[in-house]
Amino acid sequence: MALLHAKQVTKAELDAQLKSQREWAGDIFIPPFGVIQRNIFDESIAGRAVKQYLSAQLINVDAASGGGVAHEGIGRRREKETLEQIRAASDIVDVIGSYLPLKRAGANFVTLCPFHKEKTPSFNVNPHRQIFHCFGCHKGGDVFSFVQEYENLTFTEAVRRLAERARIPLEFETDPAQQRNRFLKETLLQIHEQITQRWQAALANDAAGQIARDYLEKRGVSDEAVKLFRLGYAPEAWDDTVNWAKSKAYELPVVEQAGLVLRKEGSDHYYDRFRGRLIFPICDEQGRVIGFSARVLSGDEKAAKYVNSPETPVFTKGKVLFALDKARRAMLDRGFAIVCEGQLDTIACHMGGVCNAVAPQGTALTAEHSRILKRYVDEVVLCFDSDSAGRNAAIRALDDLLASGLAIRVASVPAPHDPDSFIKQSGDAAFQQLIERAEGFFDFYLNHLCATNDVAQDKGRMAVVRAMGEALHKTGDAVLADTYAQKTAQRLGVLAEAVRAEFKKLPAPRRAEGVTEAPAGTPEPQVRPSTQEFWLLKLLLLDDELPEWASAHxxxxxxxxxxxxxxxxxxxxxxxxGLRPAVTALLAELDDATARSLVTEAVSEQREIPNRNQQLADIVKRLRDQFVDRQSARLAHRMSQPDAPDSERIELLKQQQALRQLKKQPLVPRDPNPAS
Incomplete structure (x- = not known):
């Protein structure tokens, strides 16, 4: 089937083809999400053949859906088949066990719940049903919802994460370009992992790596941190990586795409990008190495202090935060992230027990960084150097952080320190206090503006007011703006009304692209079902034979x-x-978290249920009788109303008597088509 240069076939265009064409002369491609496309070079798709094809593939043409051809057969079926393939390849015990220490308890596994604090394990993993459920906080679901919840991802991102883990392609098309791109990315990730191991070994064992070991010892980087962050050493030679790549049979142009070697201008000769440097591997959120930052170790003043990987098919510096893979759990637990300037500051934080620290990679904070942080936390503490460069770095982060809706605080490290040197001199506890006492960003910013402008002059005061107004306006928070209008006025010795008036002159605020606001509030807690209704649900989920009887009665x-x-x-x-959905399929269909929780709780309880058929019949009869009692009470209430005419009372009395008789009757199959 042709896949290149595809365009959507609208209903109007299809109708025209059906009227005018009588011969098949083209092909149709069905992508996974339900739109039929055709080759742009072929303008003679035959009406009769198209119609027959659409009919054979269960396709409906819906004019009200925006003019496209909606496919209800192959596309949706392929999508479901792929999800089931990923689910089958992602055993829930293996997946959750890669995040948490699981302990067998009978047929199931238990551990401390990652979603709430507890001392006794109540988090249950059921390998037979392939579900999890916490009896403490009532979170539950399947392997997709666990990864989604634990990693703080969207459902689509969770599916992609598990697909990558299982090496299952999500693309349904057989586009050679997509296949080549996917293979290239896998190859680049493999190259990055292998060279990381080589450089780790060079740091640990090679005589040439002594210069790097000495530097790390001087900086107080522990052996544990070296292992955790997988630090390495790239030998001084110009062709060490080149020769290594050849020995592994990697094509040098591919290694160049990985950013590890450079081609000498005007020739086919390659040389190493990283030479004689301490290597900091850069990982994605899954912990896969995707790039490197390398610090110079020699005294060569001409050499750049840091050399970083270029952007590659697997590495985009504006979308990567150093140590995020190691910090994200602590970020979720503590509710905020610490953003440092560099790798060594971040490593020092982790060594000091402040494990929610990250750093932008070779760039200032971007809108994409803000979006990533917002997925995990609602607050960010900027912890930059105390010099003017550090203050400017905090201010450069202003636009995107404010527009993201993140709350911002600034931890000012006392001069002449950076976070690394401060921790080494003052200790871990002092640094943690520094973080706890971090001031709100707008207090920091107001102090900075007043220190860098001559507030004794009208021009300086106006500059402060305008800068504060522009920054506050980006938050879209009227209460915050009013609070700092008063603070700014007090600091400058002017009227608060005048500052507010200047703030109002600014244009409407703009939120960062791709960033959405968190929903206000949390859902109301759900009322628990009655014991009988919960056991009804439990029976119908645990026994595949009971639903048929229940659907009739x-x-x-x-x-x-x-x-x-x-x-x-x-x-x-x-x-x-003719089959009814199994528990895993049911969980996939349920959007409501309460519904998923009830399902997982019902099937996670390990109590044996004897005489299931009789228990189901007894529960259904009790529910019927309770329904009859409620209806009888409603009728009695109506009959007691003064405005009820005698004719209505007589009719209601007949209904009440019929209900009493119904309670005396055994359960019988319901009429599937009751008279209206």
Whole structure:
């Protein structure tokens, strides 16, 4: 099938083709998300053949859907098949066990819940059902929802993460270009991992690596930190990496794409990018090495202090935060992130027990960095050097951080220190106090503006007011703006009304692209279902034979709890193949977190249920009788109303008597088509 230069076939265009064409002369490509496309070079798709093809593939043309051709067969089926393939390749015990220490408890596994603080393990992993459930905080789901929750990802990102782990391509197309791109990325990641191991060994064992070992000892970097951050040493030779790549049968142009070697201008000769330097591997959020930052160790004043990887198919510096893979759990636990200027400052923080520290990689903080941070935390503490460069770095981060909606504080490290030297001189506890006492960004910014402008002059005061107003306006927070209008006025000795008036002259604020605000508030806690309704749900989920009986005898109106009713309805609904959804499929269909939690709780409890058929019948009958009692009470209430006419009372009394008789009757199959 042709995949290049595809364009969407609209309903109008398809109709025109159906009227005018009578011969097949083209092909159709169905991508995974339901839009039919065709080769732009072929303008003679035959109407009859197209119509037959669409009919054979269960395709509907819906004019109201925006003019495209909606596919209900292959595209959706392929998508579901791929998800099931990823699920089958991602055993939940293996996946969760890669994050948490699991301990076997009977047929299941348990551990301390990562989503709330507890002392006794209540987090349960069920290998048979491939689900997890916490009996403490009631979070539950399948392997996709665990990765989504633990990694703080969207569902799509969680699917991609597991697909990469299982080496399953998400692209449904057989586009050779996409396949080549995917293979290239896998090769580059492999090269990065192997050269990292080589440089680690050079640092640990080679005589030439002594200069790097001496430097790390001088900087107080522990052996544990060297191992954790996988630090290495790139030998001084110009062709060490070149020769290594040849020995591994890697094509040098591919190694060049990895950013490890450079081609000599005007020739086919290559030489090493990183030579005689301390190597800091840069990892993605999964901990895979995607690039390097290398510090000079010699006294060569002409050499750049740091050499960084160029941007490659696997590395974009504006989208990477150093140590994020090691810091993200602590960021989630503590609720804020510390942003340092460089790798050594970040490593020093982690050595001092401040494990929620990260650093931008070879660039100032960007909107993408802010978006990444916002996924994990709502607050950022900037911890830069105390000199003017450090203050300017904090201010350069202003636009994107404020526009992201992140709360910002600034920890000012006393001169002449940077975070690394401060920790070494004053200790871990002093640094943690420094972080705890970090001032709000706008207090820091107001102090900075007043120190760098002549506030004794009108021009200087106006510069302070305008700069504060522009910064506050980016937050879109009217209360914050009013608070700092008063503080700015007090600091400058002017009227607060005058400052507010200047603030109002500024244009409307703009949020950073791709950044969304967090929803206000949290969902209301759900009322627990009754014991009977919970056990009804449990029985129907645990036993694949019971749903057939229940679908014939249970009226969903008898179930009061809305979420239980929703889940049971989904469980009892037969698919086109006549089968009912299994627990894993049910979890995939449920968007509501409460519904997923009830499902996982119901199937995670390990109590044996004897006489399941009889228990189900007893529960359904009790639910029916309770429904009858509620209806009878409603009728009695209406009959007691003074405005109820006698004719209505007589009719209501008949209904009440019929309900009393119903309670005396055994359960019988419901009429699937009751008269209206």
């Amino acid at each position: 249970l009226d969903l109106d008898w179930v009061q709890h809305a979420v239980v009713r929703q889940v049971i309805s989904a469980r009892l609904t037969a698919r086109p193949d």
